[in-house]
Amino acid sequence: MNAILLMLLGLGGMLLGYLFYSKFVAEKIYKLDPNFRTPAHEFEDGVDFVPTNKYVLWGHHFTSVAGAAPIIGPAIAVIWGWVPAFLWVIFGTIFFAGVHDAGAIWASNRNRARSIGALTGDVVGKRSQSLFMIVIFLVLLMVNAVFATAISGLLINFPSSVIPVWGAIFVALIIGQVIFRKWMNLGTVSILGVIALYALIFAGPSAPLSLPETVMGVSDNATWILILFFYAAIASLLPVWMLLQPRDYINGLQLFIGLFLLYGAVLLSGPELVAPAFNTNTPEGTPSIVPLLFVTIACGAISGFHGLVASGTTSKQLDKETDARFVGYFGAIGEGSLSLATIIAVTAGFATLADWQAVYHSFGQGGVTAFVSGGARILQEGLSLDIELSETLLTVMAVLFAGTTMDTGLRLQRYIFQEWGAIYNLRWMQKAAPATLLSVGSCLILAFGAGGADGSGGLAIWPLFGTTNQLLAGLTLLVITVMLVKLKRPMYVTLIPLVFLLVMTIFALLIQLKGFYDTADWFLFSLDLLVLVAAIWIALEATAALNRARNSVNE
Incomplete structure (x- = not known):
């Protein structure tokens, strides 16, 4: 099959989903109100609560949730064939992700921009809140530790990406000042920012940078991880308008240009999908x-990570409630388009089936490396771009998104510690600096405690990320569903995804539990058992909460 047809079917389906289904959900289910006074205006403080242009906010939300995961997941899942991966990405984006993301923004916006974790106590129950906070912490710990490892590996393997990656931070700082102080209109600053970013990408191959193999006895991988967490700690403490918003916004534009180039190369070269449709x-x-x-x-x-971003930072910057449709649902469409591009890159970016099978020789193979190499080949054939430049462009795209996810993830982890400080009346923990130190410290303990001197310990618990993350999505959908029941609105748009996710998550946890037992991996076995108990607990709490909500409405 030609990749052009797959691209047109996928993009066309997601576009129809945004034009019609998202409009139905926004107007008939969530009933977004343009006159509702959002928390960004009610609690405006110039640091976290900042009313933001919806296009800039979309950039923040989209790039914060995109990260490397929408590349890694599909690039591994095609081992079962490209058809199952394609169908789950398209239908999942339209009927699951968009509803989930926009709903999380709406739910938080209607409750003083509180996080989904904090909302759970009021909407579902205090027991669920305690459970939710633990699951959230585990997901953030995984995301931050693993993305730091992924970024460090890409910076080492592709030294031509070092200058563009770190130069983008300085571009974002300048853009933040220009937008906040209104020195230029958004269109002008966007064009200049993109030009600066791509100038850095073109400069990267001519000036590759690498760290020494050891720095004061520390490996280059560990050194990059320490540098990344030092940067993320500072970024998480800065006002959102100074770095987080402009970095995410300009990265969002960069991604769409990158996707435009990749999809354009597909149209011009028309590569064939060499991977099997169903891998038997x-x-x-x-x-x-x-x-x-x-x-x-x-x-x-x-x-589920999207719900943390939607209720943790995005809802605090929402200018109008109706912006939740564009920011949340269309943000999910953007991520779906990245996953679609990944599927094409790792199935049509190989010359032959034998080449593809050489990479996918065992489960877990592929990932970002397959995306970069496959996508670079398509760019070379379709646009006649130099292969090193193509690899640099795609590597920078992946690293920048993983980096913005780390920025947001560490800020969200800081919020968790601050919320724990409020719950347990620990005033020192409610302050930003101590909470940030605890966040960084916990990530580094995992990175170097489980990974030794190399600092790649986050990978130790990564096999449980998918199940824990989907469990978190189920919790978010539970909160939204209970709110809809109390408001006497149709709940099936969130209840069906909720039930599906809980069933699949529990099923997957049981399979993984047996696998960890068979390999005598008692560390992951214990964690899997903990998450499994949490999943069953959530299923029971969901049933009880929905029954209570329905009974209160009927009384």
């Missing part, structure tokens, strides 16, 4: 497609 000859040890497909591809179909 999967390598030994590959788990069952059901339910593992639905937790392997999380970001790009539906992801």
Whole structure:
């Protein structure tokens, strides 16, 4: 099959979903009100609560949730064939992710921009809130520790990306000042920012930078991880308008240009999908497609991490409630388009089936490297771009998104510690600096405690990210569903995804539990058991909360 047809079907389906289904959900289910006074205006402080242009806010939300996960998940899941991965990305984006993301913004916006974790106590119950906070912390710990490892690996493997990646931070700082102080209109600053960013990308291959293999006895991988967390700690403490918003916005534009180039190269070169539509000859040890497909591809179909961003930072910057449709639902469409591009890159970016099978020789292979190499080949054939430049462009795209996710993730982790400080009346923990130190410290303990001197310990618990992340999405949908029941509105648009996710998550946890037992991996076995108990607990709490809500409405 030609990749052009797959691209047109995927993009066309998601566009129809935004034009029609998102409008129905926004107007008939969430009933977004343009006259509702948002928390960004009510609590405006110039640091976290800042009314923001919807296009800039979309850039923040989209790039914060995109990260590397919508590349990693689909690039691994195609081992079962490109058809299952394609269908889950498209239908998951339209009926799951968009509803989830926009709903999380709406729910938080209607409750003083409180996080989904904090909302759970009021909407569902205090027991669920305690459980939710633990699950949230685990997800953020995984995301921050693993993305730091992923970024460091890409910076080492592709030294031509170092200058563009770090130069983008200075571009964002300048853009933040220009937008905040209104020195230029948004269109002008956007054009100049993109030009500066791509100038850095073109400069990267001519000036590659690498760290020494050891710095004061510390490996280059560990050094990059320490540098990344030092940067993320500072970024998480700065006002959102200074770095977070402009960095995310300009990265959002950069991604769409990158996708435009990649999709344009597909149109011009018309590559064939060499990977099987349904892989009936999967390598030994590959788990069952059901339910593992639905937790392997999380970001790009539906992801609980999105709910943390939507209710943690995005809702604090919402100018008008009606912007939630564009920011949340269209943000999910953007991530779906990235996952679609990944599927095309890792199935049509190889010359032959044998080349593809050489990479996908066991489950877990592929990932960002397959996306970069496959996508670069398509760019070279379709646009006649130099292969090193193509690799740099795609690597920078992946690193910048992983970096913006780390920025937001560490800020959200700081919020969790501050909320714990409020719950347990620990005033020192409610302050930003101590909470940030605790956030960084916990990530570094995982990175170097489980990974040793190399600092890659986040990868130790990464196998549980998909299930834990989908469990978190189920919790977010539970909060939204209970709110809809109390408001006497149709709940099926969130209840169906909620039930589906809980069933698939529990099923996947049971399969993984057996796998960890068979390999005597008692660390992951214990964590899996903990998450499994949490999933069953959530299913019971969901049933009880929905019954209470329905009974209170009927009284």
